[in-house]
Amino acid sequence: MNKKIMGAFAILIIALSIVGIVYAHWTDSVQIHGTAQMGSITFGFTSIIAEWDSEDYLNYPAEKRTATAICDLKQPVTDAHTLQTAYKLLEFNITGGYPEYWGINKFTLDNKGTIPVKIQSITLTVPKGLDYVETIPNLVWDVYNATTGDYYYYIWLYNETAAVDTYRATHPFAPPWVINNAGYPMERINGTQIDKLGSVPVEMCVVIPETAQICHTYTFSMEIEAIQWNKYTP
Amino acid sequence: MENKKIAAIALIIAITLSAVGFAYAHWVDYATINGKIQMGSMTLVFDPTELLDYTDNELTLPEPKDVGSGKIYYDTLTRVDDAHTGLYGYKVLVFEIHDAYPQYRIDFTTVVLLNIGTIPIHITGSTIWDPTGVLNWTWTTPPPHSPCEGFFWKDFNHNNVYDTGEEIMHVKIVNFVSHQLEPGENTKGEVDIDFYQPAEPCHTYQFNIEFDATQYEGP
Numbered sequence: 001m002n003k004k005i006m007g008a009f010a011i012l013i014i015a016l017s018i019v020g021i022v023y024a025h026w027t028d029s030v031q032i033h034g035t036a037q038m039g040s041i042t043f044g045f046t047s048i049i050a051e052w053d054s055e056d057y058l059n060y061p062a063e064k065r066t067a068t069a070i071c072d073l074k075q076p077v078t079d080a081h082t083l084q085t086a087y088k089l090l091e092f093n094i095t096g097g098y099p100e101y102w103g104i105n106k107f108t109l110d111n112k113g114t115i116p117v118k119i120q121s122i123t124l125t126v127p128k129g130l131d132y133v134e135t136i137p138n139l140v141w142d143v144y145n146a147t148t149g150d151y152y153y154y155i156w157l158y159n160e161t162a163a164v165d166t167y168r169a170t171h172p173f174a175p176p177w178v179i180n181n182a183g184y185p186m187e188r189i190n191g192t193q194i195d196k197l198g199s200v201p202v203e204m205c206v207v208i209p210e211t212a213q214i215c216h217t218y219t220f221s222m223e224i225e226a227i228q229w230n231k232y233t234p
Numbered sequence: 235m236e237n238k239k240i241a242a243i244a245l246i247i248a249i250t251l252s253a254v255g256f257a258y259a260h261w262v263d264y265a266t267i268n269g270k271i272q273m274g275s276m277t278l279v280f281d282p283t284e285l286l287d288y289t290d291n292e293l294t295l296p297e298p299k300d301v302g303s304g305k306i307y308y309d310t311l312t313r314v315d316d317a318h319t320g321l322y323g324y325k326v327l328v329f330e331i332h333d334a335y336p337q338y339r340i341d342f343t344t345v346v347l348l349n350i351g352t353i354p355i356h357i358t359g360s361t362i363w364d365p366t367g368v369l370n371w372t373w374t375t376p377p378p379h380s381p382c383e384g385f386f387w388k389d390f391n392h393n394n395v396y397d398t399g400e401e402i403m404h405v406k407i408v409n410f411v412s413h414q415l416e417p418g419e420n421t422k423g424e425v426d427i428d429f430y431q432p433a434e435p436c437h438t439y440q441f442n443i444e445f446d447a448t449q450y451e452g453p
Contacts, residue, residue, distance in 0.1 A: 026276045028446075029445060029447065030326070033328050033329070033440075034328075034330075034440065034443070035328075035438060036441070037331060037332050039302065039332075039436070040435050080436050115435075230299075231336070
């Protein structure tokens, strides 16, 4: 009996010693602590640079200036990284419009984030019953009544380039089609790059044709999509 | 009276003899072994002599930019000195990545492990995790393969499994695992990080990488 107890004890000692050897292996380690702070994209508008219309271009007398084309900036957002603010909505309002009236607003598209962006796409949305055709893709949209085919308004959206400024130096208030036809092709904003905290001047011109109806209110919504510059697809 | 004298003499003789006898009976000598076992040390650190740097992919883009950036430095509070060799190093290396964005790639190319202890060590593996628990890690080529790589993903739809479109960043660890370092020897590797499209703007992600080593155990 004593021998059995001694044998069991010896086995236990041997087993524990083996386990002890395994646990006793020396180990060590080092660590890398990493932090990845992602950048930001905050794209919007920040300023209305200028507003003018056909009444300025044609130098109407004061009593004939009955319409206005005015912009407002709304929905401010502040970038958490740069603490700079941009507005997500620009309202372009024509009041008292009439056939052959047009208004231009020059404003800035701004990148208040930390990552450069490029203008990827422009999407126009019009009310039910209306439709549009891009007579010059991504530059001119002609909106018409889907049933009658009557055109109600045209929209031009383009970069304010050096060529535009050059032409306007001698032809103040000139609308885009006049500049375009004078041999200074208007430049679409697609692909325009805006660097971190950068800004580009852009113009929108809304034209009312003869077929627009009297005493009506027309609306449209245009969404401008900006994408991180290295993901832009021409 | 006579008897007492005789008894006293006998007692003195007995004492004297016993004393002499005692001396003869206890002659001994000693030899001493003093043992001293000085254990070696096993200390793995980041090499403090390495000039820390990184590269990114922005200058190689079709349209070069300078948007994202990085920092790499030692956490000086984690300095350790090996008592045997007198060498020192740091236990923690810190990566910071700023203004990252999808498709941004940053390579920390100066990650150097150094054995400042007295025994050879073997780098057995690496562990990578998000200490905040926001991101999950999946190995695509796990250690002991070298390079080993995988990716962090975020469970956007909360179904506890990885789904396509949940990748945040890919991490590749080059040239550490399975390396053996002799005392005083170092090995240079790198950690490359790519950000995927689902990475969220204006978010901060954290990650830890641990390199584990054991004492060399023979071939």
